[in-house]
Amino acid sequence: MSILLYFVIDALDECDDDRNIQVILSLFAEARSLERVQLRIFMTSRPEIPIRYGVQELPDVEHQDFILHNIAQEIVDDDISKFLEQHLKIIRRECQLAVDWPGAHDIRRLVQSANGLFIWAATACRFIRRGKLFAADQLSIILKDDYVTDYSTDETSTTDSAITPEKQLDKIYITVLKYSAPKYRKSVRKKWYKVLKETIGSIILLFSPLSANSLVKLPHATKQGIYQTLDSLHALLDIPEDQNRPLRLHHPSFRDFLLDQRRCNDPNLWVDEKRAHQTLADNCIRLMSNSLKQDICRVDAPGVLVTGTESSRVEECLPPEVQYACIYWSQHVKKSGTKLCDNDQVHQFLKAHLLHWLEALSWMRKVSEGIYAINYLEPKCSSKPTMLRIENYPTILLFRLAIVPVYTHLSMI
Structure with a gap:
């Protein structure tokens, strides 16, 4: 008798590495050879190239494809209507609103504005819910569907142009961001937007999610300002x-929106991707410069093995934000497009903390990341790399920085 197992995989396209996507799809393809186990797999994804190619490799009889925008609009609208009814019912109960709130007419208007996008409906519900006592007012803001915002005057005007699903999504993102801004006077409001851009710019461009408690130690902004900004972005x-758990986007479309100047045409909100990566690189280097040191885990025993050291000690001495900075700072430098030169921030950091950085990576069992980083950084230097003399360090013997790959003897791994 065979066993029937069900797998549900949501948003496969959000997998960090395309190679992992290929591995997942190939493993599922091989599952047909199993004799005692039958698999049923429900998978959702945007139609990215690696996923399309991977699915095409499967025999047609073994998979069925449903393209959301090819499903009849009335079916999608009916599903969105049910979604809104259920979530608004919960909000009505939580906020003690009238039993007939919001009414069938308003739900139909919300469905029309969603234009087939569940993420629009979900974002609208979260925005309304955050209004708490003023949830009904939040709904009224969303239902003002006859305006576009003029950011130079902060006023509204009407438009007769057709609104596509993407524009509807952009519109609700702008609405949520606009009404999340406190009612500061103009000079203070400008400072608030700066903190907002740096905060959300960091979150959407992180290569690995960080918690709120880790994030506040990374940007060059006040801890209180970041916490207050996050509180308005639920x-x-x-x-x-739990502020020690990682922050995540509700949907990757928010990242796409913020990075596209054509869609996010408010200069207070648009995130310049290269500049934001440069800011993250600067913040990572600043954090490492203030945190890394010789024998950072205080073992006081050259040659000790990582496997012989408790992981709690490593986590205590290398908290998540420092580990993130050590692993990803060079990737942020790469994404920023910055050209390296003598005595710049990267050069100064490597002169002072190269061995400290490599030691930290060895404690994290990520020395390969350091090798990849050096391989990338070397050709980006505007001058010929300087050969380093052989240096003996408690845990690392580094022979030459300019050799590719870097040859190291790491006694801790």
Whole structure:
């Protein structure tokens, strides 16, 4: 008798590495050879190239494809209507609103505005819910569907142009961001937007999610300012009550929106990707410069093995934000497009902390990341790399920086 197993994989396209996507799809393809186990797999994804190619490799009889925008609009609208009814019912109960709120007419208007996008409906519900006592007012803001915002005057005007699903999504993102801004006077409001851009710019461009407690130690902004900014973004970000758990986007479309100047045409909100990566690189280097040191895990025993050291000690001495900085700072430098030169920030950091950085990576069992980083950084230097003399360090013997790959003897791994 065979066993029937069900797998549900949501948003396969959000997998960090295309190679992992290929591995997942190939493993599922091989599952047909199993004799005692039958698999049923439900998978959702945007139609990215690696996923399309991977699915095409499967025999047609073994998979069925459903393209959302090819499904009849009335079916999608009916599903969105049910979604809205259920979530608004919960909001009505939580906020003690009238039993007939919001009414069938308003739900139909919301369905029309969603234009087939569940992420629009979900974002709208989160925005309304965050209004709490003023949830009904939040709904009224969303239902003002006859305006576009003029950011130079902060006023509204009407438009007769057709609104596509993407524009509807952009519109609700702008609405949520606009109404999340406190009612500061103009000079203070400008400072708030700066903190907002740096905060959300960091979150959407992180290569690995960080918690709120880790994030506040990374940017060059006040801890209180970042926490207050995050508190206004629950409709757009998954912000756990436990501030040690990672922050995540509710949907990758928010990242796409913020990075596209054509879609996010408010200069207070648009995130310049290269500049934001440069800011993250600067912040990572600053954090490492202030944190890394010789024998950072205080073992006081050259040659000790990582496997012989408790992981809790490593986590205590190398908290998540420092580990993130050590692993990803060079990738942020790469994405920023910055050209390296003598005595710049990267050069100064490597002169002072190269061995400290490599030691930290060895404690994290990520020395390969250091090799990849050096391989990338070397050709980006505007001058010929300087050969380093052989240096003996408690845990690392580094022979030459300019050799590719870097040959190291790491006694800790």
